[in-house]
Amino acid sequence: MRIEVNGEPHDIAAPTLLDALRELGWAEARVVTAVNGDFVPLSARAAHDLRDGDRIEVLTPMQGG
């Protein structure tokens, strides 16, 4: 399945958002996620099925004003 992660195309086998994060190497990372512009909380990642063409945002704390 081809999805977009932080603006970059990725081919992944993982069926859910939780699995996709593991596959992408973010299993232990402190990140928050959105799919197609909607927030997906940590508790909902395992049950969130991904579809071809989904846009995933994986965000982390950063400097801000």
Add this chain to the structure above:
Amino acid sequence: MLFYGTELSSRMMLGTAQYPSPAIMEDAFRRSGASVATVSLRREGGRGQGFWDIVRKLGVHLLPNTAGCHSAREAVTTARMAREMFETNWIKLEVIGHSDTLQPDPFGLLDAAETLSAEGFEVFPYTTEDQVLAQRLLDAGCKVLMPWGAPIGSGLGLNNRHGLRMLRAAFPDVPMVIDAGLGLPSHAAEAMEMGFDAILLNTAIAQAGDPALMACAFARAVEAGRMARDADPMSPRDMAVPSTPVIGKAWL
């Protein structure tokens, strides 16, 4: 002064961006005495954990922002993500309406403020000095307002003193933070003298030649301005009034 029930030890809120190094940022925070640090969320590129560790060590309240969001929907999603990441209901709500001025989009701001307040967020809206918008934001559930001094990063100071004074007078009991546009400590002192409760700044300190020294200068200006407000300043007059007694002057 309480911000959503939290008493702050300092009237300065400081951004965490644009410093020459993390060590200089830490130094600037220490010298400023700031009680709140603004932070953001950006795409994971491997540097997030390091920044998170530095920011937690500052030991101040975290105020995540929705910087760069140009629609209510983007801002609402960002706020929800920030709440999970930073474990706070506080959100500095920015909905930008114009990319040159970074002026708030009042319609998107109100829309997002309504949604987020209903979800239990404690919204710090980055707004203009418009009184009608201020009332609508309060009606939406905001208990703090953050009127701009001048466009973000401009360093121009208080661009519309009359409007800011009117806003302060219209809502005397609402905690208000002058957010954005301050360039010099004198701007901060003036904001405090006008009765604003706190200031939020970033660029003026981070981009100074010596950020830690400038942080100290701003801290003293905030303190001086607040003291002056509490001390009930004299009213200005058009004509001179001699301060030395006239009675008893020698006839020479």
